Amino acid sequence: MTTTYAVLSEGLEKRFGDVRALRGLDLAVARGTVCAVLGPNGAGKTTAVRILTTLIRPDAGSAMVAGHDLRRDPAAVRRRIGVVGQYASVDGDLTGAENLRLFARLLRAPRTGAAELLERFGLTDAADRPARTYSGGMRRRLDLAAGLITRPEVLFLDEPTTGLDPHSRNEIWDAVRQLTEEGTTVLLTTQYLEEADRLADDVVLIDGGRATHNGTPAELKALIGNYAEVVVLDRAALPAAAAVLDQLTGSEPVLDAERRSAGAVTTDATLTLPRLVRELDAAGVAVLDAGLRPPTLDEVFLRLTGRPVKELAA
Amino acid sequence: MSAIILDSTAVLGRHLLRMRHAPAIPVMTQTMPIVFLLFFGYVFGSAMAMPGADYRAFLVPGMLVATAANGIMTGMFTAAQDSHRGVMDRFRSLPMSRGAVPLGQAAADLVAAAAGLVPLLLVGLAMGWRIEGGALGALGGFGILLLFRFAATWAGILLGLASRSEEAAGQLGGATFMLPLLSNAYLPTDGLPGALRTVAEWNPVSAVTAAVRDLFGNATPATDAAWPVAHPVAGAVCWSLVLLAVCVPLAVRRYTRS
Numbered sequence: 274m275t276t277t278y279a280v281l282s283e284g285l286e287k288r289f290g291d292v293r294a295l296r297g298l299d300l301a302v303a304r305g306t307v308c309a310v311l312g313p314n315g316a317g318k319t320t321a322v323r324i325l326t327t328l329i330r331p332d333a334g335s336a337m338v339a340g341h342d343l344r345r346d347p348a349a350v351r352r353r354i355g356v357v358g359q360y361a362s363v364d365g366d367l368t369g370a371e372n373l374r375l376f377a378r379l380l381r382a383p384r385t386g387a388a389e390l391l392e393r394f395g396l397t398d399a400a401d402r403p404a405r406t407y408s409g410g411m412r413r414r415l416d417l418a419a420g421l422i423t424r425p426e427v428l429f430l431d432e433p434t435t436g437l438d439p440h441s442r443n444e445i446w447d448a449v450r451q452l453t454e455e456g457t458t459v460l461l462t463t464q465y466l467e468e469a470d471r472l473a474d475d476v477v478l479i480d481g482g483r484a485t486h487n488g489t490p491a492e493l494k495a496l497i498g499n500y501a502e503v504v505v506l507d508r509a510a511l512p513a514a515a516a517v518l519d520q521l522t523g524s525e526p527v528l529d530a531e532r533r534s535a536g537a538v539t540t541d542a543t544l545t546l547p548r549l550v551r552e553l554d555a556a557g558v559a560v561l562d563a564g565l566r567p568p569t570l571d572e573v574f575l576r577l578t579g580r581p582v583k584e585l586a587a
Numbered sequence: 588m589s590a591i592i593l594d595s596t597a598v599l600g601r602h603l604l605r606m607r608h609a610p611a612i613p614v615m616t617q618t619m620p621i622v623f624l625l626f627f628g629y630v631f632g633s634a635m636a637m638p639g640a641d642y643r644a645f646l647v648p649g650m651l652v653a654t655a656a657n658g659i660m661t662g663m664f665t666a667a668q669d670s671h672r673g674v675m676d677r678f679r680s681l682p683m684s685r686g687a688v689p690l691g692q693a694a695a696d697l698v699a700a701a702a703g704l705v706p707l708l709l710v711g712l713a714m715g716w717r718i719e720g721g722a723l724g725a726l727g728g729f730g731i732l733l734l735f736r737f738a739a740t741w742a743g744i745l746l747g748l749a750s751r752s753e754e755a756a757g758q759l760g761g762a763t764f765m766l767p768l769l770s771n772a773y774l775p776t777d778g779l780p781g782a783l784r785t786v787a788e789w790n791p792v793s794a795v796t797a798a799v800r801d802l803f804g805n806a807t808p809a810t811d812a813a814w815p816v817a818h819p820v821a822g823a824v825c826w827s828l829v830l831l832a833v834c835v836p837l838a839v840r841r842y843t844r845s
Contacts (some may be wrong), residue, residue, distance in 0.1 A: 326680045327679070327680060328676060328679050328680060348682055351680060351681060351682040352682040354680065356676070356677065356680040358673055358676050358677070362673040362674055362676045362677035362680075363673065363674055363677070364601065364605070364672065364674040365672075366604075366605045366608055366609060367601065367604055367605065367608070368608075371601075371604055375597055375600065375601050376677065376681070378593075378597040378600075379594055379597050379678075379681050379683050380681065380682070381593070403608060419677065
């Protein structure tokens with residue numbers, strides 16, 4: 274087991290006062306893969322990362338990280354992991370270079386690595402400025418660099434791109450991809466479905482401190498099938514279009530009067546685009562646009578948990 | 588064992604770098620005792636008649652010890668400030684010795700405090716105070732000062748880790764300013780009313796001040812005082828060791844747990 278999984282947790286529980294942050298969380302992350310733990314605020318993502326990185330102890334349950342038992346040998350776990358927290362875990366009063374040299378010293382790593390990492394994350398010019406003067410993206414990059422001083426077996430990224438602009442987000446994504454090419458296992462938490470979709474080999478949906486579903490992004494999408502959407506010429510034709518969708522997909526269509534569109538999810542593999550258009554045409558609906566596409570993870574989440582991600586995250 | 592030394596040295600380096608980048612706070616904490624020394628020495632001291640002794644020469648060792656007691660304040664403030672920083676999470680997730688973070692902080696504070704002694708001593712000398720206890724006495728006096736500073740800093744670290752916010756730590760830290768006021772640092776205790784005198788003489792600051800005055804040859808211990816002041820060198824060492832024995836394990840545990 275330990276050779277195939279970089280992270281394996283069973284029944285992790287954690288309570289903060291009256292709040293049950295984790296209620297029996299099971300996770301299995303295969304070596305060399307990227308696992309995205311996806312869930313709304315308060316789902317328990319950060320608690321899970323803090324437990325798996327030895328920052329807090331679970332009330333119950335067990336976990337193996339990088340082949341070592343979290344409870345019995347936390348020091349061995351610490352030697353094999355890298356952590357990038359939700360809030361930059363660097364010292365704002367020290368410069369970027371000083372931060373990396375400090376962590377390198379504590380890890381007994383050669384200090385020359387600091388310059389290399391600064392270069393790699395585009396921080397060479399800012400190396401001698403206090404980290405508190407950095408932009409959000411630069412701080413996060415410095416944080417990521419700090420997590421990579423010793424090439425960790427498992428890298429934990431807690432919401433690595435929350436609050437970042439799209440440009441910085443792309444830079445972080447590129448860095449993560451490069452790491453996984455080098456064989457590092459990555460467990461990242463995110464509220465962004467797009468992030469999970471782009472980076473992850475496996476996605477675990479968590480809700481209320483428990484893993485509710487897991488699989489590849491494609492498998493999760495397959496769970497709810499395709500999304501059929503039609504745009505009609507005349508708003509008055511929407512009910513007719515909806516009736517056709519209802520009949521073909523067997524699920525209740527969602528109407529958008531403004532876009533003059535109707536959509537519904539379908540797990541019927543035999544439903545093709547020509548058939549959809551033919552049926553609409555036969556019903557006398559003037560169709561401007563029609564499509565069958567894989568659902569977004571937003572739609573997956575809505576379907577699987579019964580609640581939209583955004584509403585939960587608000 | 589060598590791991591904790593390497594880790595603490597790295598943490599010490601971090602604190603010294605921070606002092607270098609933001610020198611305002613360390614400079615302030617080193618300057619205030621000088622201001623107080625001049626203020627007490629010349630404003631209050633002018634109205635003070637100490638039979639058979641010079642008040643300013645009496646005051647200087649008291650101010651040295653009061654400054655050492657500031658370790659509570661700086662220790663508390665730095666620890667409270669740090670405990671809310673993300674960098675603590677990184678330290679906790681690194682494979683480093685558990686005690687290295689507070690130990691490195693206390694060591695850095697000791698280095699800064701030792702450096703801060705120099706200008707204070709120079710001002711004291713300019714005010715007419717002298718070390719009259721010979722080289723051994725001088726060595727012993729400074730040793731006791733730094734030992735007490737180290738112990739006070741650990742007490743501060745424990746309080747800082749236990750306090751809920753930086754603000755709370757700041758206010759509590761300010762209150763430690765009272766500690767030397769209720770001791771023999773600025774005034775002799777023999778004029779105090781009964782109960783107050785007992786409290787003042789059992790104040791660790793009093794034993795340390797009496798020890799420093801004794802070792803520097805500025806005053807002989809008052810034999811009619813409470814035990815720690817009557818036997819000041821033993822009293823000062825005992826107080827410091829007791830503080831360390833209580834605060835070090837508690838602070839390290841607190842750091843590991845929180």
